[in-house]
Amino acid sequence: MALYLRELAGVNPAEVGPNCRLEPDVKERTGSHSEHGQIKQEWSSWWDSLTTRDTSPQTPVQVPDNLLEWLEVNGYPELARLARPHYGQATLFAHQHAEDFERRSQDYIPDRMDEIEQLLIERGIEHAPVAEEKQINVIEVPLKEPRAWLTGGSTILASSALLRDSTAFQGFLQPMVTIIFPI
Template structure:
């Protein structure tokens, strides 16, 4: 996580291994789109896309696909509501004992899920290094400075956790009170970045 800010505000930008893991499970089970789409906010499918499988037989005795979707959404809310998000412990995932269908899914596919997540963490580290080499200005700081000029005062005190994820849609999702889920490609598109983040800066600052 890379923090930036002034004494009155702080924005912490990074990625989340456990959220990557959870999104792999969501997409592999087909819970990323269609009538069974899971999650609030419903973030885009991940890239690169993950192998699809039918978990129906696996989770049948634990309540089936409907229960799996509900349990994944419960876990997603837990991840979004904690700072830092709670970790999980493979291969048995005792943290998911209250979510038996999800625990079965995690146990059955943890190897491929962790391998995919580790590769995405390496990709994100390379992206962060590239940004550092280019000495790019802080896009959040620039929007806050613009807002301060508009208001004629310093920004109000706030803290924002920005979680960058490899998502197929270049956009962002704000989760109250202070989390922004964002495609890690969004900052590369200055206009799109501003369209999503400027209203949030106006709200917070």
């Protein structure tokens, strides 16, 4: 939903968040852009909070019961104002993407996880109890281009297209593993 709202607000992906548009296209809203700077700032702050927090299995992502109210209460009033008339469509977009991911991911996620493990082995990362515990979080997002971004130290945002392409996936991930696990 966050990426949908970014596109809806007309915020340039090159300026905030992963620098790639969503797939499929989201029509930018019409109307005044006088609050564009505020929305860009609020969106960037919200996105950072979503992608840099601990997303380990022990601390699952908590989805607020009422996102609009949550945005207003937590300092994102322009985003809440933008989201209000488009909430149904944004929710539908998010649910459709989640369903698509659920349906297709079983065909490629196990292979990508094996490839990450192989990259870690090649990097010399030990799985011994004395090794410092670090975790890589991979967040799949429906972007037009097969790309990946490292955010928050060990969180990787990867486009759906990239996760489906083994060679490209390894090409993007190898340098990220080097950054996350320096020798």
